[in-house]
Amino acid sequence: MHSVEQNIEPPSTTLRLLIAAAKEKTERQDLLDSLICREEVGCALTSRGYSVVDLDVAPHDLDNPSSLFLRVANFQDVCVFNLFEGFGSQPCQEADFCELLEKKGIPFTGNPSHALRLCLDKWALKLRLRQEGISVPWGICITSSYSSISMGEKKWPFPLFIKPSREDGSVGIDETSLVQNYEELQEQFQKKLPQFPDGLLVEEFLGGSEYSIAFLGNDPYEVVGVSTLDYDRYPALTPFLTYKAKWDKESPDWRLCPEDLELPAAQKELIIGTGAKAAAIAGCKGYFRVDLREKDGHFYVIDVNPNPALTRDSGFARQYTKGGRSYEDLICHIVNLALKDHIKEAKS
Ligand SMILES: Nc1ncnc2c1ncn2[C@@H]1O[C@H](COP(=O)(O)OP(=O)(O)O)[C@@H](O)[C@H]1O
Ligand SMILES: [Mg+2]
Structure with missing residues (x-):
């Protein structure tokens, strides 16, 4: 790098x-x-x-x-x-x-307009990354035109995760986003599709740690920091970042806190390399973050965020200022x- x-x-x-x-x-x-x-x-x-x-x-x-x-x-x-x-x-x-x-x-x-547009369309981004050989979780995009018959016929690899395909900042993500069976899946579609008519992304739920890499630059990028969220350390909390976890200080999930952990060198290199490649494919410039999660020892890109928070207390600023x-x-x-x-x- x-x-x-x-x-x-x-x-x-x-x-x-x-x-x-x-x-x-x-x-x-x-x-x-x-x-x-x-x-x-x-x-x-x-x-x-x-x-x-x-x-x-x-x-x-x-x-x-x-x-x-x-x-x-x-x-x-x-x-x-x-x-x-x-x-x-x-x-x-x-x-x-x-x-x-x-x-x-x-x-x-x-970021330029084309990167912003692509990253906000999580389904299009996922297809693009997959096409370029980047590991992304299994998933499909459901819109109102998707019939209940084709839903019922599908073999769903539960547990699954449901998120709006065109939002960011964990908008539309709450405790019900993780579904364990077909009944819960259908119930969530009925509730969430009217709220997010642009579509819902249904993905394989990746239960391992979450990594977020902060980048700066116009390719080549500078790695500002890699944060790790190890959900095993919070068995009583939601095992993913809901809207409340990110934005509601009163929520118990607010305690979920990414840390700058020392990672094994090979793992760190793999995470950073995958993140940088995903960002370059998305056309990212300036400042941005790439999120990955782990499952069974594999790392998957779940999100490229071209508008990370830049407040003084943001993770980005904290990581940048760490070295002086x-x-x-x-x-x-x-x-x-x-x-x-x-x-x-x-x-x-
Ligand atoms: N496939 C997935 N498996 C497990 N957790 C996920 C998955 N996709 C998203 N998440 C969780 O939901 C959070 C928000 O999803 P993300 O795709 O990063 O959207 P946003 O643009 O809202 O940040 C992530 O930080 C992660 O905790
Ligand atoms: Mg994200």
Whole structure:
């Protein structure tokens, strides 16, 4: 695995950082988190001499982007620090927003639109990874057109895991996502399909440890850290990351805590190599995480997350700052990656 040299350049005097985030009324903690993040990123950039402006993205901005671009055109030399993750009901709009920026030739941090779009379509990503020889768990995608007859005829390899095919942040994942038999499976389809009409992914349940690799860079990637969640250490808790485990401090599952464990060298190399290959196939750039789980000694990619949390208390920031670098270094590093990639793309 290559390591990318840290290269943090001082900001140009004319450059404005527009920090984009969704403007919508919401109580959802995963969405509110991006506003907290905007505050923290803004402070970090300001402390390093960047000139920072908030860029609110409202639903009408994507239908009619001219007013959005008028706001952007107020500044000559801009880079968007992109914390826009779509709207609650339509997460895929995160990719639409980046596509607009790409068409206008505006540099922005994080992943390009095609990577965001692919990673948010868990079924398409899974097929793509499998095609390229990456281990993914057995699974199928169920939509409302899937008939109960074909369901009944299938030999289902229980236990199974059900998750929305086009969500992230563990939205739609709760204690009932793990099903042991056909009756439970049918009951969950009936309950969850109306909530997630884009489809449900049914996968073989991988009961072993979960690994999450944080990456930084535009391929070659720097490995920021590998965290391990060993569910055997929490026999009383849910053996997977529900929405509550990620976002509800009052939930018992909040105690599930990924750790930076020392892994056997060969295993670590395999996990990192698989994660980096999956990210490169997905076209990831900037900063992102790849999740794997283990079953019977095999490691499978379950998710590529192109929008990991970037708050000061996030796992990403914690891992980056472990070796002595600061949160401000991380945020500036992400901006420099975006600017370098923009120059490279413009030349090619
Ligand atoms: N096939 C699976 N087997 C076991 N656990 C799974 C599986 N797929 C997902 N999970 C659990 O559900 C969590 C969320 O699923 P993931 O695919 O990572 O979606 P998200 O984009 O919401 O993070 C994972 O962190 C993991 O704990
Ligand atoms: Mg995940």
